[in-house]
Amino acid sequence: MTEKISKRDKQVMKSLEDVGHEIFKQIQKGDNPTYELPVRNLNNVFFDEKSKTIKLGDKKSERQFINVAHSRKFMQTMLVAAEINKVIRESATVSIRDLYYALKHTIADTNENTFEEQGESDPIIEDIEASVNLLREELHLSASSKGVIAGNMKIKDGKDTIDLTKMGSGGWGVPSNVEPDRIEIKDLKAEYILFIEKDAVWKRFNEDNFWKKNNCIIITGRGQPSRAERRLTQRLHKEFNLPVYALMDADPWGMYIYSVIKQGSISLSYSEESLATPATKFIGLTTQDVETYKIPKEVTIKLNQGDVKRLNEMKNYPWFKKKEWQNEFDNMKKKNYKLELEALSRKGIRYITETYLPKKMKEEDFLP
Amino acid sequence: MTEKISKRDKQVMKSLEDVGHEIFKQIQKGDNPTYELPVRNLNNVFFDEKSKTIKLGDKKSERQFINVAHSRKFMQTMLVAAEINKVIRESATVSIRDLYYALKHTIADTNENTFEEQGESDPIIEDIEASVNLLREELHLSASSKGVIAGNMKIKDGKDTIDLTKMGSGGWGVPSNVEPDRIEIKDLKAEYILFIEKDAVWKRFNEDNFWKKNNCIIITGRGQPSRAERRLTQRLHKEFNLPVYALMDADPWGMYIYSVIKQGSISLSYSEESLATPATKFIGLTTQDVETYKIPKEVTIKLNQGDVKRLNEMKNYPWFKKKEWQNEFDNMKKKNYKLELEALSRKGIRYITETYLPKKMKEEDFLP
Numbered sequence: 001m002t003e004k005i006s007k008r009d010k011q012v013m014k015s016l017e018d019v020g021h022e023i024f025k026q027i028q029k030g031d032n033p034t035y036e037l038p039v040r041n042l043n044n045v046f047f048d049e050k051s052k053t054i055k056l057g058d059k060k061s062e063r064q065f066i067n068v069a070h071s072r073k074f075m076q077t078m079l080v081a082a083e084i085n086k087v088i089r090e091s092a093t094v095s096i097r098d099l100y101y102a103l104k105h106t107i108a109d110t111n112e113n114t115f116e117e118q119g120e121s122d123p124i125i126e127d128i129e130a131s132v133n134l135l136r137e138e139l140h141l142s143a144s145s146k147g148v149i150a151g152n153m154k155i156k157d158g159k160d161t162i163d164l165t166k167m168g169s170g171g172w173g174v175p176s177n178v179e180p181d182r183i184e185i186k187d188l189k190a191e192y193i194l195f196i197e198k199d200a201v202w203k204r205f206n207e208d209n210f211w212k213k214n215n216c217i218i219i220t221g222r223g224q225p226s227r228a229e230r231r232l233t234q235r236l237h238k239e240f241n242l243p244v245y246a247l248m249d250a251d252p253w254g255m256y257i258y259s260v261i262k263q264g265s266i267s268l269s270y271s272e273e274s275l276a277t278p279a280t281k282f283i284g285l286t287t288q289d290v291e292t293y294k295i296p297k298e299v300t301i302k303l304n305q306g307d308v309k310r311l312n313e314m315k316n317y318p319w320f321k322k323k324e325w326q327n328e329f330d331n332m333k334k335k336n337y338k339l340e341l342e343a344l345s346r347k348g349i350r351y352i353t354e355t356y357l358p359k360k361m362k363e364e365d366f367l368p
Numbered sequence: 369m370t371e372k373i374s375k376r377d378k379q380v381m382k383s384l385e386d387v388g389h390e391i392f393k394q395i396q397k398g399d400n401p402t403y404e405l406p407v408r409n410l411n412n413v414f415f416d417e418k419s420k421t422i423k424l425g426d427k428k429s430e431r432q433f434i435n436v437a438h439s440r441k442f443m444q445t446m447l448v449a450a451e452i453n454k455v456i457r458e459s460a461t462v463s464i465r466d467l468y469y470a471l472k473h474t475i476a477d478t479n480e481n482t483f484e485e486q487g488e489s490d491p492i493i494e495d496i497e498a499s500v501n502l503l504r505e506e507l508h509l510s511a512s513s514k515g516v517i518a519g520n521m522k523i524k525d526g527k528d529t530i531d532l533t534k535m536g537s538g539g540w541g542v543p544s545n546v547e548p549d550r551i552e553i554k555d556l557k558a559e560y561i562l563f564i565e566k567d568a569v570w571k572r573f574n575e576d577n578f579w580k581k582n583n584c585i586i587i588t589g590r591g592q593p594s595r596a597e598r599r600l601t602q603r604l605h606k607e608f609n610l611p612v613y614a615l616m617d618a619d620p621w622g623m624y625i626y627s628v629i630k631q632g633s634i635s636l637s638y639s640e641e642s643l644a645t646p647a648t649k650f651i652g653l654t655t656q657d658v659e660t661y662k663i664p665k666e667v668t669i670k671l672n673q674g675d676v677k678r679l680n681e682m683k684n685y686p687w688f689k690k691k692e693w694q695n696e697f698d699n700m701k702k703k704n705y706k707l708e709l710e711a712l713s714r715k716g717i718r719y720i721t722e723t724y725l726p727k728k729m730k731e732e733d734f735l736p
Contacts (some may be wrong), residue, residue: 090717093575095568098713101667105714113666142571146514146590148541157536168525168543169550173516175537176571182537200463203510203544207461222514298481299469345466346473349458 008181009088012139015132016085023078033065035077037131038270040123045269047318052278054264056130073124079103079114080124084139093140093177096122130270135179136227142176145228148199149174150206151217156184164217171206174219178232188240189215193233194357195280196220197248197257201341201352208353214361217242224257227268230275233261237277244277245366247357250285251301251338252310258282263319282367283360285341287332292365293356299346300337307338324367376549377456380507383500384453391446401433403445405499406638408491413637415686420646422632424498441492447471447482448492452507461508461545464490498638503547504595510544513596516567517542518574519585524552532585539574542587546600556608557583561601562725563648564588565616565625569709569720576721582729585610592625595636598643601629605645612645613734615725618653619669619706620678626650631687650735651728653709655700660733661724667714668705675706692735 005013019035026033038044039059048055065074083103087094094102100121106113115121129136136143148171155162155172162172175183194216196202202220205211211218217236221229236242246261248254262280264272290300303311314320315329332338344352360366373381387403394401406412407427416423433442451471455462462470468489474481483489497504504511516539523530523540532540543551562584564570570588573579579586585604589597604610614629616622630648632640658668671679682688683697700706712720728734 087717092717093571094713094717095571095710097568097708097710098572098717101708101711102713102717104666105664106666142568144567146567155536155538157538160534160536162534162536162538166528166530167540168523168528168530169545170523170525170530170541170543172535173538173541175539177537199512199514200465200510203461203463204466296473298472298474340465340469342463342465343469345462345470349455349460349462349466349470 005089005091006181008138008179009091009140012134013085013088015134016081016128019081019132020078032067033074035063035074035131036060037063037127040126040130040270042266045266047263051273052263052319053272053276054266054269055272056270076115076120076124077127080121081128084128084141087140093142095142095144096125099125099141126270133270135231135271135274137177137179137182137231140177143227145174145176145226147174147219147221147225147229148172148202149217149219149229149232151211151219152189152215153217154186154188156186157182161186165212169203169206171202174226174228174232176226176228178228178235180235183232185235185239188236188242190217190242191215192243192245193217193219193236194283195225195229195233195244195246195261197223197246197254198341199223201247204350205353208350210353210357214358221257225261227271227275230261230277233280234275234277237279244280245283245361246280247283247341248285249338249340250287250289250332251340252307252314254285255282255314256310259314259317259319283365284356285339285344286328286367287335287337287339288328289356290335290337290339293344293347295339295343296346297337299343300335300339303332303336303338308333322368328367373457373459374549376506376547377459377508380502381453381456383502384449384496387449387500388446400435401442403431403442403499404428405431405495408494408498408638410634413634415631419641420631420687421640421644422634422637423640424638444483444488444492445495448489449496452496452509455508461510463510463512464493467493467509494638501638503599503639503642505545505547505550505599508545511595513542513544513594515542515587515589515593515597516540516570517585517587517597517600519579519587520557520583521585522554522556524554525550529554533580537571537574539570542594542596542600544594544596546596546603548603551600553603553607556604556610558585558610559583560611560613561585561587561604562651563593563597563601563612563614563629565591565614565622566709567591569615572718573721576718578721578725582726589625593629595639595643598629598645601648602643602645605647612648613651613729614648615651615709616653617706617708618655618657618700619708620675620682622653623650623682624678627682627685627687651733652724653707653712654696654735655703655705655707656696657724658703658705658707661712661715663707663711664714665705667711668703668707671700671704671706676701690736696735 023033044057044059064070100118150167150171199222205218246258264276391401412425412427432438468486472483518535518539567590614626632644
């Protein structure tokens with residue numbers, strides 16, 4: 001069953017084993033076994049002007065075995081690291097829930113369980129990701145993925161070569177691991193990536209052959225995208241220099257999703273350099289489009305209290321300080337409405353693919 | 369843009385136009401325009417012993433134009449029917465949200481909107497589906513779909529032929545419309561369908577090449593399946609006589625999802641004859657497996673109040689009256705635990721694909 005272990009996997013296993021060796025040395029010397037790890041809280045998260053992504057800072061903390069407050073977590077950290085090593089050696093990939101169950105047991109001669117709930121093992125996994133500076137995917141842990149993709153490129157995935165121009169009405173389901181040692185991008189002819197917030201809108205673009213007529217890749221994360229859709233987008237941008245355009249609702253949620261695609265999220269700050277694509281541009285929808293495209297007012301939606309609160313928060317994010325975004329936020333507040341991509345259907349079934357998007361692209365009418 | 373309209377589409381358009389012609393005749397005769405439609409509430413839903421699916425009964429109600437309580441809905445029904453006809457003529461497929469926005473406008477010389485929110489247009493769509501006895505997909509309305517599929521078969525979808533043995537780690541994203549005039553099933557060599565509740569478990573089966581080694585189709589709806597995954601499963605069963613096995617968590621939610629795959633849901637009762645697959649068998653997980661497969665107690669989860677309430681309800685459903693199911697419900701209550709598929713990881717990463725499922729299949733250890 002065990003396939004040949006890849007070079008990358010060997011490096012990853014070495015990183016994990018180094019942790020174990022270090023602890024072992026401490027024990028031999030008679031020291032209190034201590035594991036150093038980055039602080040993962042808001043005080044250690046910042047927007048890095050150089051990489052233009054959200055990042056984890058330099059603050060470190062220690063986890064000590066002989067410390068009543070630390071010893072349970074110390075034990076859990078070692079268990080998780082060892083299990084991940086085993087999973088990689090078996091050439092498997094497991095979900096974080098599998099990992100929790102695999103490790104959950106009552107410690108011999110005690111009534112103590114290693115883990116009581118998955119809420120205990122998940123943060124330990126994140127600690128390890130951050131401390132060895134590896135992606136979850138490199139640790140052979142699968143996150144959920146739910147997006148689909150189509151367009152002018154091929155994917156080599158194991159022994160299969162998948163032609164993304166021949167996916168019919170369904171698209172290819174983006175797998176959870178799109179690292180280069182798993183997923184090879186081949187015969188890419190598309191000229192840009194259109195990252196679409198909603199599945200229903202993606203279906204419209206696919207049905208209308210937008211990707212064929214406009215030689216692009218269309219991808220959706222079906223709402224807030226998973227890591228995999230973001231990672232694949234970053235790879236397409238970095239390795240092939242493809243521009244990325246985001247097509248979202250004109251509401252605080254759509255704009256937040258855009259900001260996650262572009263500079264990342266606080267909760268995944270330790271991995272955002274590998275997930276975010278700072279070159280992404282916002283192609284729409286904006287509240288300013290309502291006048292430009294003569295969208296009837298009936299299809300706009302009044303802002304609620306939560307929307308206004310979110311708008312005020314987002315206005316203060318460093319990455320939304322550019323005047324184009326400040327204008328858009330001000331306009332949304334002044335007009336007191338938001339709108340969904342589907343609202344363009346009021347102008348005709350294919351208005352979004354045949355008129356709106358082509359005009360936006362031609363006029364380069366983007367927000368930064 | 370408009371492609372040739374298929375024979376099936378012409379039949380569907382005729383059904384809708386017949387509604388309009390009938391109303392038109394009533395107006396010419398000077399009658400109060402009246403539209404008859406099936407009652408869609410609990411009092412008119414039953415479990416049909418013949419088809420073994422949940423069905424809508426014979427009760428009808430009338431919607432009259434000259435009736436203060438009906439006239440708004442009457443107007444909405446005509447608008448929706450006309451718009452659907454237009455969508456079909458344009459060879460397009462739209463989401464129900466698109467349809468809402470396409471029709472939302474202020475009626476000339478009034479302050480009245482045709483629809484105030486999607487909550488008004490959705491039930492009208494269901495009324496039309498039920499009264500003309502057509503599937504939503506046949507009306508060119510796309511429901512959401514979120515599942516993936518892999519296995520030994522090909523799909524012809526428009527001009528594309530998709531080989532479901534060559535989908536890599538991703539699987540093919542099930543499209544929202546899998547009707548025979550859109551999706552042709554070709555070169556089917558698989559011998560059965562494994563319908564898996566959870567995406568993470570589907571990934572385990574795909575990574576371990578279970579479908580190749582055991583010559584089956586693996587499909588997941590990622591939780592409660594959408595119409596498309598159920599409809600495709602029914603087609604594979606009816607057209608190719610493939611047995612269907614459901615692999616769910618051993619909890620009330622998993623068992624409810626199973627019952628939807630098998631006999632349908634109350635909310636879609638008017639379409640269940642085309643969506644449900646009564647021949648489906650429950651291959652696991654059961655609480656009785658805990659002893660059979662020596663699953664450590666630590667990975668079971670204590671029932672909560674909601675679980676017990678649901679169990680008591682399900683015990684009374686006519687389709688769960690068989691003694692095997694009554695035993696399983698009683699056992700779950702007595703042991704006071706439930707468990708998830710991932711709990712099998714405690715026995716080894718690939719225990720579920722290499723030991724559990726093969727043994728279950730070999731011993732035909734199913735619930736009916």
